[in-house]
C-alpha cells in the first residue's frame with residue numbers, strides 16, 4: 328500500500344517524466360525549425376557588396392565579395408580573412424558551394440581570391456561576356472587552377488540550393504547571348520540579377536544593374552515583386568522608380584558605407600523607398616543584416632561584422648520591424 332510520501336515521490340517522478348518529455352519535444356521541434364532555417368546575410372563591407380546564402384541543407388551561395396573602401400588600412404585580404412570569413416563562420420557557414428560575381432568591378436570581387444583560397448567552391452558563375460579587366464582575369468586564372476567548375480550565368484538558369492525544401496536561385500538577367508561590352512560603364516548594365524525563392528519568401532539580388540537593365544526587366548513583364556531587395560547599384564541615383572515600385576520590397580537593403588561624401592545612397596532613392604513602405608537598411612550605418620527564414624516567416628537581426636563595432640540595437644528597433652512576413 329502506498330503512503331502519502333510514496334504518492335508524493337510517484338507524483339514528482341510523474342512530473343519529472345512529463346517535463347523531460349516536454350523538453351525532448353521542444354528540442355525536437357527546435358531542431359526541426361533549425362533544419363528549415365535559411366540564412367541570407369548582407370555583409371557590411373563598406374562601399375561594396377557581399378551577400379551570402381545558406382540553405383537548410385548546408386549548401387551555400389556567395390554573391391559578390393568586395394569593397395572599394397572598407398576603412399583606413401583595411402585591404403581586400405583583411406576584409407576577406409578577418410571580417411567576412413569570421414562573420415560567416417560565426418553564422419554557421421562551413422564552406423562556399425557556389426560563388427557568383429555579378430559583374431567584374433572590384434567592389435564586387437576583390438575579396439573573392441582570398442575567400443576561395445580558404446573555401447574552394449564547387450561552382451563559379453562568371454559573366455557571359457568577354458572581360459578585359461586584368462585583375463578580374465587573374466581571379467579567373469586562380470579559379471582555373473582549382474577543381475572548381477566555371478560556367479557563365481544567364482537568364483533561365485535555376486540553381487537548387489536545397490531541392491528537398493524548395494530553395495533555389497533563378498538567374499533573371501542578363502540574357503544568354505554572349506556579347507562584348509566595350510565601355511566600362513556598360514558592365515553594370517549586364518550585372519547578374521538573381522531571385523532567391525524559399526517557400527513564400529522572395530529575395531531579389533541586383534548587383535549594379537542600372538536603369539537600362541531595370542528598364543529591360545520591366546519591359547519583359549518580369550514579376551519582380553520581392554520581400555527583400557538588394558537595391559541596385561548601392562542605392563545610387565541609377566535607380567528607376569518604376570523598378571522599385573514593381574519590387575515593392577518590405578525591406579530594401581543598400582550595400583554602402585553611407586559615409587562617403589557624394590557617394591551612394593542617393594537621398595531621393597532612400598526617400599522613394601520609404602514612401603512606398605519599405606524599411607531601408609544601409610549596411611555601413613546599420614551593420615550586417617542577417618535574414619533568417621523558414622520560407623514563411625522572416626526574421627531580421629543585425630550583426631556586427633567581425634572586427635567592427637556592433638550596431639546600436641536601439642536605433643535598429645526604431646528603424647525596423649522584426650517580422651516582414653504576412654504579405
Ligand SMILES: [Zn+2]
Pocket residue numbers: 375376432434435534535560561
Ligand atoms: Zn558596385
